[in-house]
Amino acid sequence: MLIVAECVGRDREIDELLTRADTTTGPEFVVVRGETGIGKTAVLRRLTERHRERQGAQRTLWAQAAAWEQHTAGGILHQLLQSAGPTDPTVDAATLIDRLDDDDPSIIVIDDAEHADPESLQSLLSVTRTHRSRRVLVVAAMTAPGPPISGLITDEVRLDGLSTAAVADLAAKRGLVLHPGMVDALCRHTDGNPRDILALLDEVPTRVWSSSGQALPAPAHIVDHVRGRLQDCTPDARALIEALAVLDAIEPLDTAVGLAGLDDPLTAIDAAVDSGLVADPAGLGPAESQPRLASSLTRSAVLEVMGMRSVGDVHRRAAEIVTDPARRLHHRVAATPTSDPALADDLDGLARRRGADGAWAEAAGLFRQSGRLTAEPLLRDTRVTLAVDALLAAGDCIGAGALVPLVESLRETPLRNATLAYLAILRGRSAEAAVRLDRAWSIVNFDRDPDIAALIAQRFVLHNLVRCQGTELVEWADRAIAMAGSHSPAGVEAAVIRGLGLAWSGRPTEATAEYAALAERIRFGAQAQRATMGRGWLQLGLDDVGAARSNLETAVSMANLGGSTRITLWALGWLARTQFLTGDWEPALRTVEQGRALARASGIELASPLLNWTAAAVHSLRGDWDQAELVVQQAATTAGDYEIMRIPEMLARAQIAEAAADYGKVRRTLEPLVLMADEVPALAEPGWWPWVDVLANALVIDGQLDAADQLLRPYEERAAERGHRSASARLKYSRGRYLGAIGDIHQARRTFDEALELLDGLPLRYDLARVNFAYGQTLRRAGKRRAADAIIGTAREIYLSLGATTYVERCERELKAGGLNATRGDRDTVGLTPQEESVTALVARGLSNREVAAELFISPKTVQYHLTRIYAKLGIRSRSELAAARR
Structure with missing residues (x-):
């Protein structure tokens, strides 16, 4: 079978080599080193294509060494020159270098350089030392580990395995x-x-790639290699x-x-290591010996050679032989190809225990x-x-989605409806979830299936x-x-929300009191992540920002301890908002990217608008409009209709419009x-959701003062009643705008x-900056320029x-329009005022x-007034002439 070389995931290494070639001032040598199959040849081909x-x-020369030509003196130089046949290596090397320009960079590539003939390399090295003005980069690819090319290599680019992307x-x-x-799995394997x-x-087969948890074999060439070594x-x-x-790898050597x-285990270990199929990283002596198979591929190949x-x-x-009950069960399952009711019951029991601990991914496999x-x-x-x-509880919507046709083909049960509703929730489909949950609740038998009823609840x-x-x-x-008990999985999930x-x-x-009690009661395991995330979410909503950040960061870190993908996504979304x-x-954007990657991997769409809201805010406030709009467009592709998705999407659009001073769009949004x-x-x-102050501010600037006043009043009363500081401050920000607009500057x-x-x-x-900015603008409009200058x-x-x-x-612009900080040099020679300069x-x-x-x-009328004066001063008659004059 022909395996066509592909070059992906190597842009960094190729760019590094091209930059090295472009910046070299004389002959330089670099080795590209990596194991067999890692893609050295593909990298060299892409490198030569781009150069x-x-x-x-x-100025782009290529040669590929071969083991059978290693003793042919000048063979590599012959390839590089494309000559009739090798002559004297020193002469050929000089001829090669003479062909290269002094001014422009050249690349000489030698693939499989460990097989290159020494005469070519030595001659090439000698000649380049006497032509130091030649801008030549020699790139030699070698398998790791491999012998060095003596006196030739000064730097090294190592090719590691590809990333998951x-x-x-x-x-x-x-x-x-x-x-x-x-x-x-493929990347690790x-x-x-x-x-x-x-x-x-x-x-x-293609079908294997569509769902998770599939065991992967070894490629045929690995199986053939392993078969020969085993023979x-x-x-022993x-x-x-x-x-x-x-x-399992965690089993002791005794097992x-x-x-x-x-x-005679030591003799067997030595022979196994000699075969190349076993590695013993700690094997300095018998007491430290920890033999393991050389790789995951080796393990799969050995199993295939053994036969079922x-x-x-x-x-x-x-x-x-093994002592751990769970691993003993694993071996029993692996040895059983047909139905076994007793073993199935044992697996079911273990799955329920793992689910109770929050280890849903493991529970899914057991079920x-x-x-x-x-x-x-x-x-x-x-x-x-x-x-x-259980897959859904683990956060694997994609894996669960692949099995939906199978579940939908089963007879209708309350559990089936509850499971399909769960998938609809995680995908953001409110109407579908409501229909399935209502149906599940209507047909469940509370006496016979109390656990299922609790799950539906x-x-x-x-x-x-x-x-x-x-x-x-x-x-x-x-x-x-009440139905499942406070210590059941369903009970804990309900309690932490x-x-x-x-x-x-x-x-x-x-x-607040309930979460404090939960933190004491649920201190370890995957369920603790749920309580920690919920508490952080609450604390952010109640202005306990430092504690919120601490708990949300903790919830994110618990993902590596068996936590839930769904909970991790919410923790990332609210952590980014806190940041x-x-x-x-910058940390907020990194958190957003971490959340987006997790959302893509899991297929959970619920938290994506929350993440996008933060990204849109940062990009728009930085003036990166293309990125901000891209985020909003991505959010629009999400099919969810839940409020927790719709609200942040609208807030993101309003944030961009406000940053662009498009207050009419803020209002409409x-x-x-x-x-x-x-x-x-x-x-x-x-x-919980800062929207009232943003809308009220837009209404004021848009001249809809009565509407702004009516909007603010009930929310001001509620914020004061709750004693909520940041919400009250945001509302006062808008109220101050309103008071300034109606002329009550003292109350403002x-x-x-x-x-x-x-x-x-x-x-x-961020809120502090917003309040100061609105305060300064209001003072400037009221003519309090000196006070406005300080606050702005x-x-x-x-x-x-x-x-x-x-x-x-x-x-x-505000400071300049105020005029107090403007110097004569700031103004146009025709004598525009600071405010006219800003309008212009x-x-x-x-x-x-x-x-x-x-x-x-x-007001727009004030803008037109300034424009009339500007046109007169500059001797122009239109906006287009004004724009042309300022180019």
Whole structure:
């Protein structure tokens, strides 16, 4: 079979070599080193292609050494020169160098350089030393480990295994779309070796790649190699190798020795290591010996060579030897090809225990194996459904989705409906989830299946969480806990969410106390991640920002300890939001990217709009409009209709519009939330979604003062009643704008000062900058230029520290328009005022009068007044002439 070389995931190495070639001032030598199949030749081919495009074929030379030509003096030089035959290597080397230009860089590539004839290399080295003006980069590829080329190599580029992204790209070039779990598995199985990856992509049936958890074989060329090595082994060495292939890596050497039946284990270990199929990294002496198979591919190849009968026999013997109950069960399963009711029951029991601990990925595999070994149809259907449900609990929507046709083909049961509803929730499909949950609840038998009823109730809890419904969430949580018990998986899941429902129902004190109790009761394991994330989410909503950040970071870190992908996604989403509000924007963007990658890998769409909201905010405030719009466009492709998806998507669009001073668009984007808030408690409670101040501010700037006043009043009362500091400060920010707009500058100043006092001590730097900016603009409009100058200067410094270039520029225009900091050199020779200068700059950029008015916080009539004066002073008659004059 022909394996076509592909070059993916090597851009960094190729760019590094090209840069080295472009910047070299004399002859230089670099070795590209990597194991067989790692893609050295593909890298060299791409390197020569790109250099040939830039510098031409005469300055891009290639040779490939071969073992049978190693003793042919001058063979490599002959290839490089494309001459009739090798002559004198020294003469050939000189001829080669003379052909190269002094001014432009050249690349000489030698593939498989460990087989190159020494005369060519020595002559090439000698001649380049006497032609130091030649800009030549010699790139020699060698297998690792390999002998050095004495006196030739000065630097090295090492090729390691491909990343998971590159593996997915390689699969795509074969027309294959891999389940993210299989991308990871393929990358680990092959150590990222492109040759082995391509072989498996071509040899393994396509259906294997669509779902996770599939065992991967070894490529045929590895199997053939291993078969030959096993045939050459002693009987004891082969028995040891086969035992190591069957046993888990964590098993002690004693188990392998017993399974192989060895009387002289040290001799067997030496022989196994000599075969190349076994590595012993700690084997400095008998006491430290830890023999393991050389690679995952070696293990798969050994199992294939052994054959099913032999593998089954070894697994059965292993089940009698190993001591851990779970691993003993694993060996029994591996040795059983047909149904086994007793074994299936044992697997079912272990799966439920693992699920109770929150280890849902492991539980999914156990339920699936249990279903395979179950003969009774209805029980088999239940276990298959539980496997899909456990996959969803583990956060593998893609893997679960691949099994949906199977689940949908089963007879209707409450469990089946609850599982399909769970998938709909994680995909963001509210209407579908509601229909399936209602059906499941209507047909469940509470007396016969109380556990299933509790599970359905817990799914209603999740459904109401992402609907942002407080009272309903608490009611369903109480039902789930009452039916399943507070220590059951369904009970714990309901309890760790119940506190958010309490907060959204106007009971934040109770919510805080409930999470404090949960933190004491659930301190370890995967369930602790749920409690920690929920507490961090609550704390962020209640202004305990430092504690929120600590708990959310802890919840993210717990993902590596068996945590849930779904919970990790929420933790990342709210952590990114926390980092944004506190001014840590680079960490926020890294957190967003981590969350996006996890969302893509899992297929969970619920948290993506939350992540995109933060990304859109940072990009728009930095003036990176293309990235901000791209984020919003990506959010628009998400098919979810849950409130927890729709709200941040609207807030992201409003954030971009506000940063662009398009307040009409802000108003149009957020006005639907006014009606939605009547039905969505979390939207109406202060501190959870900052939309009222943004909309009210847009209404004021848009001249709709009565509408702004009416919008603010009920939310101001509720924020004061709850004692919520940051929400009250944000609302006072908008109220101060309103008061300034109606001419009550004294009350406006008191309101802005109260907002700043409320923010004092809170690490909310972005909110602090916003309040100062609005305060300064309001004072400037009222003619308080000196006071406005100081406050806008403060806003500018905060925005500058955040990297919010959009508002830094706006602050600088405000300061210039105020006139106090303007010097004569700042003004045009025709005598434009600072305010006229600001209007001129904005109109020249193409802004309309209304947009300029919003940007400068003045009325459109004032803009037109300034324009009339500007035209007269500059001797022009139109906006286009003004723009041309300013180019």
